[in-house]
Every structure is written in structure tokens, then in C-alpha cells.
Amino acid sequence: MEDFGNYVFIVLKILYYEGKANRILTEQVSLIFGQNFVISFQEKELNIFNSVREIIKSGKGRIRRMGADYLAYALMDTIVDNYFIILERLGEKIGDIEEDLVANPTPEALKAIQNLKREMILLRKSVWPLREVVSGLERSDSLLIHDYTDIHLRDVYDHIIQIIDTIETLREMLSGMLDIYISSISNRTNEIMKILTIMATIFIPLTFIVGVYGMNFEYMPELKWRWGYPVVWVIIMVVSVSMLVYFRRKKWL
Amino acid sequence: MEDFGNYVFIVLKILYYEGKANRILTEQVSLIFGQNFVISFQEKELNIFNSVREIIKSGKGRIRRMGADYLAYALMDTIVDNYFIILERLGEKIGDIEEDLVANPTPEALKAIQNLKREMILLRKSVWPLREVVSGLERSDSLLIHDYTDIHLRDVYDHIIQIIDTIETLREMLSGMLDIYISSISNRTNEIMKILTIMATIFIPLTFIVGVYGMNFEYMPELKWRWGYPVVWVIIMVVSVSMLVYFRRKKWL
Amino acid sequence: MEDFGNYVFIVLKILYYEGKANRILTEQVSLIFGQNFVISFQEKELNIFNSVREIIKSGKGRIRRMGADYLAYALMDTIVDNYFIILERLGEKIGDIEEDLVANPTPEALKAIQNLKREMILLRKSVWPLREVVSGLERSDSLLIHDYTDIHLRDVYDHIIQIIDTIETLREMLSGMLDIYISSISNRTNEIMKILTIMATIFIPLTFIVGVYGMNFEYMPELKWRWGYPVVWVIIMVVSVSMLVYFRRKKWL
Amino acid sequence: MEDFGNYVFIVLKILYYEGKANRILTEQVSLIFGQNFVISFQEKELNIFNSVREIIKSGKGRIRRMGADYLAYALMDTIVDNYFIILERLGEKIGDIEEDLVANPTPEALKAIQNLKREMILLRKSVWPLREVVSGLERSDSLLIHDYTDIHLRDVYDHIIQIIDTIETLREMLSGMLDIYISSISNRTNEIMKILTIMATIFIPLTFIVGVYGMNFEYMPELKWRWGYPVVWVIIMVVSVSMLVYFRRKKWL
Amino acid sequence: MEDFGNYVFIVLKILYYEGKANRILTEQVSLIFGQNFVISFQEKELNIFNSVREIIKSGKGRIRRMGADYLAYALMDTIVDNYFIILERLGEKIGDIEEDLVANPTPEALKAIQNLKREMILLRKSVWPLREVVSGLERSDSLLIHDYTDIHLRDVYDHIIQIIDTIETLREMLSGMLDIYISSISNRTNEIMKILTIMATIFIPLTFIVGVYGMNFEYMPELKWRWGYPVVWVIIMVVSVSMLVYFRRKKWL
Structure with a gap:
């Protein structure tokens, strides 16, 4: 002005x-x-x-x-x-x-x-x-x-x-x-990490377990057992359920 | 006013x-x-x-x-x-x-x-x-x-x-x-990352090891060894225990 | 007052x-x-x-x-x-x-x-x-x-x-x-991510390689080679060492 | 001055x-x-x-x-x-x-x-x-x-x-x-995490499934079934599609 | 004072x-x-x-x-x-x-x-x-x-x-x-995530693919095909190259 x-x-x-x-x-x-x-x-x-x-x-x-x-x-x-x-x-x-x-x-x-x-x-x-x-x-x-x-x-x-x-x-x-x-x-990001961690934490050990019985050693007694295969499934179930319980306790689910 | x-x-x-x-x-x-x-x-x-x-x-x-x-x-x-x-x-x-x-x-x-x-x-x-x-x-x-x-x-x-x-x-x-x-x-997020990293770091190498003996090469001497399978289990144990010790030292566990 | x-x-x-x-x-x-x-x-x-x-x-x-x-x-x-x-x-x-x-x-x-x-x-x-x-x-x-x-x-x-x-x-x-x-x-978090990434980056490709020779195709010439298995181990070594060199250059190790 | x-x-x-x-x-x-x-x-x-x-x-x-x-x-x-x-x-x-x-x-x-x-x-x-x-x-x-x-x-x-x-x-x-x-x-970082999580969440369970039928147990009835292999593919499809639907609902895709 | x-x-x-x-x-x-x-x-x-x-x-x-x-x-x-x-x-x-x-x-x-x-x-x-x-x-x-x-x-x-x-x-x-x-x-952290995501996103699907042909089903026609194994390699190439192209477009590489 x-x-x-x-x-x-x-x-x-x-x-x-x-x-x-x-x-x-x-x-x-x-x-x-x-x-x-x-x-x-x-x-x-x-x-x-x-x-x-x-x-x-x-x-x-x-x-x-x-x-x-x-x-x-x-x-x-x-x-x-x-x-x-x-x-x-x-x-x-x-x-x-x-x-x-x-x-x-x-x-x-x-x-x-x-x-x-x-x-x-x-x-x-x-x-x-x-x-x-x-x-x-x-x-x-x-x-x-x-x-x-x-x-x-x-x-x-x-x-x-x-x-x-x-x-x-x-x-x-x-x-x-x-x-x-x-x-x-x-x-x-936290939420996404949780999902990733839950999936990875459940399935990575399971993949290891089935990997074990995919080995081709000649002397693997478990492979010849009559109940070997069902037992592996039981183990898979126990591992995944206990993981889920763990995550629920952590309130991630 | x-x-x-x-x-x-x-x-x-x-x-x-x-x-x-x-x-x-x-x-x-x-x-x-x-x-x-x-x-x-x-x-x-x-x-x-x-x-x-x-x-x-x-x-x-x-x-x-x-x-x-x-x-x-x-x-x-x-x-x-x-x-x-x-x-x-x-x-x-x-x-x-x-x-x-x-x-x-x-x-x-x-x-x-x-x-x-x-x-x-x-x-x-x-x-x-x-x-x-x-x-x-x-x-x-x-x-x-x-x-x-x-x-x-x-x-x-x-x-x-x-x-x-x-x-x-x-x-x-x-x-x-x-x-x-x-x-x-x-x-x-840090806590979640720790869990993921612990799980992945332990099981990813193990999955690799069992993957090795899942290969179908005709000439794999280990597969014919009498103690091949138990030795793999020993290796798995050693790897996972040393990993756990490492994480405990880092105070992640 | x-x-x-x-x-x-x-x-x-x-x-x-x-x-x-x-x-x-x-x-x-x-x-x-x-x-x-x-x-x-x-x-x-x-x-x-x-x-x-x-x-x-x-x-x-x-x-x-x-x-x-x-x-x-x-x-x-x-x-x-x-x-x-x-x-x-x-x-x-x-x-x-x-x-x-x-x-x-x-x-x-x-x-x-x-x-x-x-x-x-x-x-x-x-x-x-x-x-x-x-x-x-x-x-x-x-x-x-x-x-x-x-x-x-x-x-x-x-x-x-x-x-x-x-x-x-x-x-x-x-x-x-x-x-x-x-x-x-x-x-x-950064440190944790590094460890995870190093482990995953080294072992995921290796797991893929051993997975390849775990396939059950009838015509896989490598499986019959006399030196197939040792050659895979050489590849594994080369891959993991080059990865480690890469990480060292990035100053992650 | x-x-x-x-x-x-x-x-x-x-x-x-x-x-x-x-x-x-x-x-x-x-x-x-x-x-x-x-x-x-x-x-x-x-x-x-x-x-x-x-x-x-x-x-x-x-x-x-x-x-x-x-x-x-x-x-x-x-x-x-x-x-x-x-x-x-x-x-x-x-x-x-x-x-x-x-x-x-x-x-x-x-x-x-x-x-x-x-x-x-x-x-x-x-x-x-x-x-x-x-x-x-x-x-x-x-x-x-x-x-x-x-x-x-x-x-x-x-x-x-x-x-x-x-x-x-x-x-x-x-x-x-x-x-x-x-x-x-x-x-x-969030975007990158999403991609990683999507990939991992879809393929890690699938890898587990195919791992299961890669096991070498002598008594695995599914392996002998005439339709075993196609059924596995159906399961794979169902799992991956439902995952994709889940991610779309979360607006990640 | x-x-x-x-x-x-x-x-x-x-x-x-x-x-x-x-x-x-x-x-x-x-x-x-x-x-x-x-x-x-x-x-x-x-x-x-x-x-x-x-x-x-x-x-x-x-x-x-x-x-x-x-x-x-x-x-x-x-x-x-x-x-x-x-x-x-x-x-x-x-x-x-x-x-x-x-x-x-x-x-x-x-x-x-x-x-x-x-x-x-x-x-x-x-x-x-x-x-x-x-x-x-x-x-x-x-x-x-x-x-x-x-x-x-x-x-x-x-x-x-x-x-x-x-x-x-x-x-x-x-x-x-x-x-x-x-x-x-x-x-x-972002850079590290990128590397992890690139590696995981390329190799996790590939590991799945080779996992599929590692299954032991009796009736898997592909396994008997003369060109089954080379075709899998072609698929692996296509998947990994398209992934790399995708990441380059995202300017991650």
C-alpha cells in the first residue's frame, strides 16, 4: 500500500x-x-x-x-x-x-x-x-x-x-x-508380516519333514514300516495345530 | 462481545x-x-x-x-x-x-x-x-x-x-x-521378523540338505552307505542346535 | 496465595x-x-x-x-x-x-x-x-x-x-x-532382515537346484552321468560362494 | 558495521x-x-x-x-x-x-x-x-x-x-x-512385502503338498491310485485360487 | 555474580x-x-x-x-x-x-x-x-x-x-x-526387502514346479514323455525371465 x-x-x-x-x-x-x-x-x-x-x-x-x-x-x-x-x-x-x-x-x-x-x-x-x-x-x-x-x-x-x-x-x-x-x-506392514510369518512358520517345517522322507537312502527303516505314512500325517497335524495355538495365544489370529 | x-x-x-x-x-x-x-x-x-x-x-x-x-x-x-x-x-x-x-x-x-x-x-x-x-x-x-x-x-x-x-x-x-x-x-514388527527369521534360518538349510539326498543320480555313494540316513539326522541336529545357540547369543530367544 | x-x-x-x-x-x-x-x-x-x-x-x-x-x-x-x-x-x-x-x-x-x-x-x-x-x-x-x-x-x-x-x-x-x-x-529390524535375506538368498536357489534332480523323469541324461552328483556339488559351492562374496561386497557380512 | x-x-x-x-x-x-x-x-x-x-x-x-x-x-x-x-x-x-x-x-x-x-x-x-x-x-x-x-x-x-x-x-x-x-x-516397503507375502503364501503350501507325494514310503495308497496325480493338481488349483480370492478381498491385488 | x-x-x-x-x-x-x-x-x-x-x-x-x-x-x-x-x-x-x-x-x-x-x-x-x-x-x-x-x-x-x-x-x-x-x-531395509523378494519370488515358484515332478505317482504321463525334462527347463526359463522383466519394469533391478 x-x-x-x-x-x-x-x-x-x-x-x-x-x-x-x-x-x-x-x-x-x-x-x-x-x-x-x-x-x-x-x-x-x-x-x-x-x-x-x-x-x-x-x-x-x-x-x-x-x-x-x-x-x-x-x-x-x-x-x-x-x-x-x-x-x-x-x-x-x-x-x-x-x-x-x-x-x-x-x-x-x-x-x-x-x-x-x-x-x-x-x-x-x-x-x-x-x-x-x-x-x-x-x-x-x-x-x-x-x-x-x-x-x-x-x-x-x-x-x-x-x-x-x-x-x-x-x-x-x-x-x-x-x-x-x-x-x-x-x-x-505389521499385518502383512504376520500373515507371511504365520504361513512360513507353519509350512517351512512341514516341508522339511516331507523332504526327509523324500530322501533316497537305501537303509531308511521308516520307509518300510506299515504305518510310516499315516504317522507322518499325524506329525504334520500336531506341528501345524500347535503352531496355530501358539499364534492364537499371541493374538495374531 | x-x-x-x-x-x-x-x-x-x-x-x-x-x-x-x-x-x-x-x-x-x-x-x-x-x-x-x-x-x-x-x-x-x-x-x-x-x-x-x-x-x-x-x-x-x-x-x-x-x-x-x-x-x-x-x-x-x-x-x-x-x-x-x-x-x-x-x-x-x-x-x-x-x-x-x-x-x-x-x-x-x-x-x-x-x-x-x-x-x-x-x-x-x-x-x-x-x-x-x-x-x-x-x-x-x-x-x-x-x-x-x-x-x-x-x-x-x-x-x-x-x-x-x-x-x-x-x-x-x-x-x-x-x-x-x-x-x-x-x-x-521387529518381534514378528525375529520369529520368521528364526524359523526360516533354521529350516531352509535343513530343507536343502534333505533335498540333496532326494536327488535321483545313479552314482550317489552316500545313498548306499549303511549309516547314511542316521548321519544326515546328526547333521540336521548339529545345524539346528548351532542355529539356536546363535540366536540365544543374539538374545532373540 | x-x-x-x-x-x-x-x-x-x-x-x-x-x-x-x-x-x-x-x-x-x-x-x-x-x-x-x-x-x-x-x-x-x-x-x-x-x-x-x-x-x-x-x-x-x-x-x-x-x-x-x-x-x-x-x-x-x-x-x-x-x-x-x-x-x-x-x-x-x-x-x-x-x-x-x-x-x-x-x-x-x-x-x-x-x-x-x-x-x-x-x-x-x-x-x-x-x-x-x-x-x-x-x-x-x-x-x-x-x-x-x-x-x-x-x-x-x-x-x-x-x-x-x-x-x-x-x-x-x-x-x-x-x-x-x-x-x-x-x-x-534391518539387521534381522539382513540375516533372513542372506539365508534365504543362499539356500532358496540351492534348494531349487537339488529339486531339479529330484524329479522322476525317465529321460534325464544327467542322472546317468558318472560325474553328475559331484558336478551338482560344485555348482552348489559356486553359487553359495558367489553369494557370500556379493554380500561381503555389500558389507552385510 | x-x-x-x-x-x-x-x-x-x-x-x-x-x-x-x-x-x-x-x-x-x-x-x-x-x-x-x-x-x-x-x-x-x-x-x-x-x-x-x-x-x-x-x-x-x-x-x-x-x-x-x-x-x-x-x-x-x-x-x-x-x-x-x-x-x-x-x-x-x-x-x-x-x-x-x-x-x-x-x-x-x-x-x-x-x-x-x-x-x-x-x-x-x-x-x-x-x-x-x-x-x-x-x-x-x-x-x-x-x-x-x-x-x-x-x-x-x-x-x-x-x-x-x-x-x-x-x-x-x-x-x-x-x-x-x-x-x-x-x-x-509395504508394497514389496505384499508381493513377497502373496508369492510365499501361495507357493509355500503348494510346495508342501507336492513334497508329500515325493516321499518314498512303501505303503502310500494314493501313489497307486489311477487319478492320484490329477487330484493333486485339482487341490493345487483350489488352494491357489482361494488364496488369490483372499488377497483380492484384502485389496492387495 | x-x-x-x-x-x-x-x-x-x-x-x-x-x-x-x-x-x-x-x-x-x-x-x-x-x-x-x-x-x-x-x-x-x-x-x-x-x-x-x-x-x-x-x-x-x-x-x-x-x-x-x-x-x-x-x-x-x-x-x-x-x-x-x-x-x-x-x-x-x-x-x-x-x-x-x-x-x-x-x-x-x-x-x-x-x-x-x-x-x-x-x-x-x-x-x-x-x-x-x-x-x-x-x-x-x-x-x-x-x-x-x-x-x-x-x-x-x-x-x-x-x-x-x-x-x-x-x-x-x-x-x-x-x-x-x-x-x-x-x-x-527397503533395499534388503527387494533382494529377498526378488530371490523368493523367482525361486519359490520354480521349486514348486520341480517339486511336482518329484512326486512318485505311478500314473504321471509327463514322466514318461521323451521331452518331458527339457520342457520343464523351458517352463523354468520362461517363468524366471518373465519375473525378471516384471522386476525391471518395477525398476527394482
Whole structure:
């Protein structure tokens, strides 16, 4: 924000959701307002100020009756409101991911968390200058800004503080989610290991036993016994059942 | 909080435990008090203010003798007390989970930690405005608030600070619990790996040995030896015992 | 702390080690002192103030010559000294666990860390009011507290700050220990995996080779070769030695 | 910075990218400026001040018209601009690594993160004295520094604050990337474990079954059955298909 | 630090490297200085003050010409310089460990990190009182401390602040190293798992196949086929090659 006496020059960042790509886009808006004019510059054509325009056209609301500073405030308020919309959507996204993080920790969730983190940094980066501008306007003793606008600016400022708070909370939640993610993955690896260990621990000894009687020694008395084969089956049963009992005691089954 | 001269308007958040679902619910309460009236608005019918009503009906206590500001204070005090009840219950829940986290780190515990974290964020979010309101009332020079009420408000304020402190401590504990959880899971994976490794390391070489004498070569002198078969058993014993000794030395058994 | 003009009322928390259970217990002590009396209330019979009593009985030291405020100070000083004893013991415990954390990360160590963390939170919680009380007494302009006692209270206050600092350092160390624990467990899992992989990687291919010549096809020319069996042993040797060389190069052995 | 009345002595650190090695190098520059002179000392020959020289040579710009303090400011501004270039490059590097961290977490990425962390610490270390110097010059009441230079110094100071902010953000991102890295590696280990477990769980029981009929007992009725061999194949099919169904239900396939 | 009017009493902690054990040792030094004397007490005989003694003996330098306060400053400066030496060595150690942490994460590195952490805590603990003492001397209005000494004390104070900053940076680096360590270990476990999985996944199915034709059924048509044995080899080749192709596609090879 720069105050040139006759007019005030403000540079702000607008964040908005691009409908198709579902991504946050950023755009720079410059506002110049003097005694009885407000000029705004945008790079792309956005309909973010449409609601303000509607109000002016309809003749309702206070904007037409108040000065240029009030219109500038109304525009800034619209920008700040837009932040709330974005935060709400991000909050919903975070909630969605969090919901099935414990149940189903996919690499896609990891990617989504990473993206949200990056958007959070972007958000924080663009909200700080906003804070500076609004607090600057509020504190400034420019004759262009009337007292009733000051009150409204104070309101906008409170909203911005609330936005910063929410960003911090969401950031903390995202950090926490990574921990949950790692916990959850560790958990699943643990489950997989259990299955592998159960299968291997039961069948590897059994394979050894049947391997023994697959040997071709000429003098193996067991091979000639009438009950040799059934006895081997009994041994197999005993080994596998005792293994299962062991695993059940360990609460793996 | 807004001070309109003739009356003061306060918006607060009540948190309470819904009996059945065992969840924390949040409700907004508005208080308006003037020279000699207190009006309170709630969305749902809660019996949170019953205790105050009882005291008024019974005629005991100071509330009837004091002004409207004192009644407003009494209501706010009741709300703050409710926070303590919630914190106590959350503290108990955390203690319960913590107790069997090392012994038994289930995915359910992970989910419970996640839920508690979310409730903590909710709690922190709704206690901050409370702090603002009470500190605002205390500092305000409204004629509606008498000196003796100020002292009590100071008390309420101290309680709120205590609540915020407790929330922070509980949040730290929850963060620490995730670390304990991961440690504990790593530990168990380690245990499982040990069992698998012991079984595999003992039986895989043995299976190889018996596999050797399962080969059908025409010229395998060992197969014709009188003591071939018993010697193989001796080898098997030696291998498996030396493995067990090795594992015992590694303190795996 | 409350100053009632004629007397000062103080509520403090004593922490002490219960000899048998080796646990920290907490007890509330109330002190009331006026112009020439000090009354102390305890729930349980503790001999924490014995040392003060001894000094009074023996007639040595300054306590008998000074006022009631000095005795109150002496009692508070004893309580603070007790905190140091507890911190020292906790520090020793932490050192003991830390020592063998890298070498031997057991679940018991994890449990011990968790317990120490909880005791740390308890400690911090009960030392804060102590700080409040002492700083309150020091700043108060009560006529009951003489200048020379003020100097000593300043001393006690410095000790309390030192206690809080030590608590923070110990808490940091405990957090760091959990990281060390996880690192150490990961390390061991890694070691176990190496052993498993070495065994499996050497013997699984060998078992396959001997399995091949265990097949019962009628036309298997190798089985009739005079040197078939020794050649298989040569192959087995070559495979296992090259595997061992590979692992040595990877520095697993 | 030291102010010797007649001249001001400044020591600064320049950071620049060495073209070939793609590493950040650091160099110390000393500036001395008095009423109408600026002397700069460098250890190595760097063309960092070329742009300033060009402007002076060309006669354009304000530098020739202003005092020595303005030239000193211009040089410092060039140094600060250089920081921005470095930060931008580091930011790009971080972005590049972050991009394929989830998809492909290599040890090289880990090394790159570690290097970036170290460069960040270096950066932070050398930007702090810069801040001190500029804020010192700005606050100083030396007659050598004119008012219009003060305004520009304020600008440089704002840039430095912005640099420090960016460094902090990048540092946070790097910390977050390590968490992502660990998550991603855990994920992949999990995937590998699944494949191993699927293979082992299907084939280990099958190997056991065929092992059974590889035994050489004289009395094994199944071996003589006409349909023994096909029945074994049926059993093999049933076991492996039911395993596959089990794994599909677990969403491992 | 205590100022007794006629003399000033200072207690400081010296840290020094014990040559053989390569450990940091700590020693307490007391300084008393008055109008024209400085007395220093040490428990052990250290030659830390030798450099000061040399300067005094040689008659060079300012120490002999200045007052007792200047000598006291010189001694304190020597102590502070010693901290820098220790920090430099610790920094080198950290650099050394960091260097081969990614390439070779041994348990010894873990132990070294833990030791460095403990030394860092020790360092921080003993540098704080130093800060207190020097800032106390600087602010004190004792007649014993001349103005020119004050300037030098300010210098010492700046050095101490620099030491504290460096300690914090090194502590952060150590924390980061633990994360790198865990990442690196996870990475290696991952590599080991890959090798195990590749070997197991290729050979376990092959062992099954040869197991099939090791069965002793009387009616196994394949066993009598002229090309049965070569066909099995073809199958083995196809299976193992397709597995290798699969793993190459997964970029495991």
C-alpha cells in the first residue's frame, strides 16, 4: 500500500478456485482510489467483483451513498470473503482425506496431503500482504479514508486474523495427518508380516519333514514300516495345530 | 462481545457431552444483559443452566441479591465449569488409551487418538472467543458491570487460562502418543521378523540338505552307505542346535 | 496465595518419592502465617518438614530469631529443595535408560520413557503454582513480610526458575529418546532382515537346484552321468560362494 | 558495521552460485565509504558489482548524481538481490525434488534434501549479519547517510526480512519433505512385502503338498491310485485360487 | 555474580577438551577482583589462562597498564574463546557424521549423535550463567568497572550470544540428522526387502514346479514323455525371465 496524498495505491492477491482443474489460482489486483474514484486492474477477467457490481447496479445497499473509500473497502471485503470460501473447501478436502487415512493409507492420500501443504504455504504467503495493507489503511491518517470506513476495515482485519488462525490450524492438522499416515502404514506392514510369518512358520517345517522322507537312502527303516505314512500325517497335524495355538495365544489370529 | 451502552451483547459457545453418542456437541448461546435483565438464547434445549435456576428458585446464594451482571457472570461461570468437565473426561480417555498403547497398539487406538486430536482442535477453537469475551467484560468500563462482578470475572478468566493450559498439555500428550504408537508398532514388527527369521534360518538349510539326498543320480555313494540316513539326522541336529545357540547369543530367544 | 491483611494463606503442592513403590506422590500443604504464628496443614503424615523442626529444636540457625515470615520461607524452601531431589532422581533414571537405549531397545524402555514423560507433566503442573505463590509473596507489600525475607524469597524464586528450566531440558531429552528408540528399533529390524535375506538368498536357489534332480523323469541324461552328483556339488559351492562374496561386497557380512 | 565518524566500515557476506559446480559459494566483501568515496574489498574477483559499474559508466540512473552513501546502498542492494536469485534457484530445486518424492523416493533425493538443508543453514547464517548492518545504517545518525538513502535502506531492509521469511518457509518445506520421504519409503516397503507375502503364501503350501507325494514310503495308497496325480493338481488349483480370492478381498491385488 | 562493594565475586564454568578421552570436561572457576587485585580459584590445574599469563609476563599488550577489571575481562574473554574452540570441534564432528550418514547409517553413528546431543545440552547449560554474569557486569554501576572495560564486556556479550546461536543451529542439525538416519535405515531395509523378494519370488515358484515332478505317482504321463525334462527347463526359463522383466519394469533391478 502506498499513500500518494491524492490517491491511495493498493496491490492485493486474489486467490480463487479454477472450476475445472480444481486448483487454486492466484491473481494480482491493483486498486487506486482517490476522492471520488476507484480504479481496479486485473490481469485476467474474473467475475469475483460481480457481486459488488450487482449491488451498485441495483441501487440497494450503502455503496452508492458512501465515498470511494467505502467502495474500495467493499472490494477488499469481497477478496477476503473469497479466502474464507477457499479455506472452507480446503478444510473439507482435509476432512475427506483424514476420514479414510487410518482405514486405507494409499500413496494418493500422501500426494493429496503434499498438495494441500503446498496450497497452505501459498495461502499463507498471499494472506500476509493483505494483512499489511488492511492494517496500513486502518492506521493511516489519510484524509481519503473516513471514520465509518475505518470501522469496517477493522472488521476486515479481524477476518484476516481469523483466516491466518484457520490456516495455522489446518497446517497443524496436515502435519498430524502425515504422522497418522506413517502409523497406519507401519500398522499394515505389521499385518502383512504376520500373515507371511504365520504361513512360513507353519509350512517351512512341514516341508522339511516331507523332504526327509523324500530322501533316497537305501537303509531308511521308516520307509518300510506299515504305518510310516499315516504317522507322518499325524506329525504334520500336531506341528501345524500347535503352531496355530501358539499364534492364537499371541493374538495374531 | 459488544457494549451498546444500555445493554451488553455476548455470544458464547457451549460444549457438552451428548449422552448416547459420547460425542462433544457444540452450541451457541447469546446473552443480553442490561440494568436489571438477562436474556439468553439457545438453539437447542439444554439443561446446562439448570443449576443456576435451582439456586435462584431456592433463594439461596447471592444471585438474587446481586445485579443482572452477577447473573450473567454466574451463567458464564457455568459454561466455563462445563469445559472443565469435558477436559476431565478427555483426560480420562487419553489416560485409558495411553495405558495399553505399549502393550497393544491397535488401529482402533490410532483412530481414537485421531478423534481426540480433532476434539482438541474444536475445544481450542471455541475456548478462544470465550477468553476474548471475558477479558473484554473485565476490562470494559461499562456502568453495567459492578466492581464485585469484576473480581468474579477475573476468577473466570483465570479458569479459562487454566483450561487453555490443560488443552495444550493434552495436545502435547496426544502428539507424544503417536510417537509411542509408532515405536510400539515398530517393536512388534521387529518381534514378528525375529520369529520368521528364526524359523526360516533354521529350516531352509535343513530343507536343502534333505533335498540333496532326494536327488535321483545313479552314482550317489552316500545313498548306499549303511549309516547314511542316521548321519544326515546328526547333521540336521548339529545345524539346528548351532542355529539356536546363535540366536540365544543374539538374545532373540 | 491470598493476603488477608492479618495473615497470609498459601496453598502449595509437595512432591515426594514414595520409598517402596518408587513413584512420585503429590500432596497438598496449606500454610497460614501471621504476625507471630505459622500453621501448616497436610493430608498425610510426611516427615518432609523434619529438618526444619530439628533446626528449631536444636536452637541453631536463624529460624528462632526471625519472624513468622522467615519460618514460612524456610518451609517453602524445604519444599523447593524436595523438587531438586526428585529432578535429580528423574535425571538419573533418564540417564540410565538412555545409556542402553541404542544397545538394547526393549519395550520396557518404551514404557519407562512414557512413565517419565507423565511424571514430567505432573511435575511441571505442580511447579507452576509454586512459582505464582513465591513471586506473589515477593512482590506483595504485606507488612507481614520483612525485607530480609524478601531477599530469601528471591533466592527461592531463582531456584524455581532453575527447576522449570531443568524440567524443560529433561522433557526435550525424553522426546529425543523416543526418536533414538525408533532409530534403534529400525536398525535392529534391518539387521534381522539382513540375516533372513542372506539365508534365504543362499539356500532358496540351492534348494531349487537339488529339486531339479529330484524329479522322476525317465529321460534325464544327467542322472546317468558318472560325474553328475559331484558336478551338482560344485555348482552348489559356486553359487553359495558367489553369494557370500556379493554380500561381503555389500558389507552385510 | 562500524561508524568512525569520517567514514563507515561495513563487512558483508556475498553468496553466489558457482557456475560449474552448481554450489553456493560465500565471499566476504568490505565496504568503506566516507564523504565522497566508496572503497570495496573482495578476496576473489567476482563480477557481482558489474551491473552497478555499467550504470555508472553509462551515466544513466541516479548513482552519479547522488552521494557516496547512495553508491554504497546500490552495492548493498545488489548483494541483497543476489540472495533472491539464490533463493529462487533453491526454491526450484526443492520443487523438483518434491515433485518426484512420492513417486520415486531414492537415496539421492535424501542426499539432495540434506544438502539443501545445509545450504539453508548457511544462507540463514549469512543473512543475519546483513540484517544487522542494514538496520544499523538505517538507525544511525551518521551525517554521511542522507535522508533519501535512508528511505532506500528501509527498502533493502524490507527485502531482507522477506528473504528471512522465505528461508523459513523453505526450511519448513524441507522438514516436511523428510516426512514425505519416510512415508513414501514405508509405503514402498509395504508394497514389496505384499508381493513377497502373496508369492510365499501361495507357493509355500503348494510346495508342501507336492513334497508329500515325493516321499518314498512303501505303503502310500494314493501313489497307486489311477487319478492320484490329477487330484493333486485339482487341490493345487483350489488352494491357489482361494488364496488369490483372499488377497483380492484384502485389496492387495 | 555478586557485587560486594569493595570486590566483585564471579563464578563461571570452564569447558575444555580433555586430550586423551576426547571428551568435554567441565570445571568451575571463581574470580574475585577489587580495586587492584584479581584472585582466581580452580579445582584442577588447567593451563587455560596460560595465554593471559604469557602476555602479562612479556609486558606486551594492554593488560599491565589497565586496572584489575580489565584483567578480569581478559580472563573471561579467554573462557569464552574456549567455547568457540569447543563449538568448532563439535561442528566438525557433526559434519563428519553427517557426511556418511546417508551412505552408511551405522548404530555407531546413532550413538555418536546421542553423545553430541548430550554434550550440546551440557554446553547450553553452562553458557547460560556465563551470559548472566557478563550482562550483569556490564549493566552494573560498580565503581570497580571502568568504561573502557564496559566496551570490551559488550564485545564478550556479543560473542556469547553468537555461541548460543551456534549451539541452537547445531542442535537443530542434530535433530535433523536423526530424521536422516531413520530415512536412510528405512531405505536400506527397503533395499534388503527387494533382494529377498526378488530371490523368493523367482525361486519359490520354480521349486514348486520341480517339486511336482518329484512326486512318485505311478500314473504321471509327463514322466514318461521323451521331452518331458527339457520342457520343464523351458517352463523354468520362461517363468524366471518373465519375473525378471516384471522386476525391471518395477525398476527394482
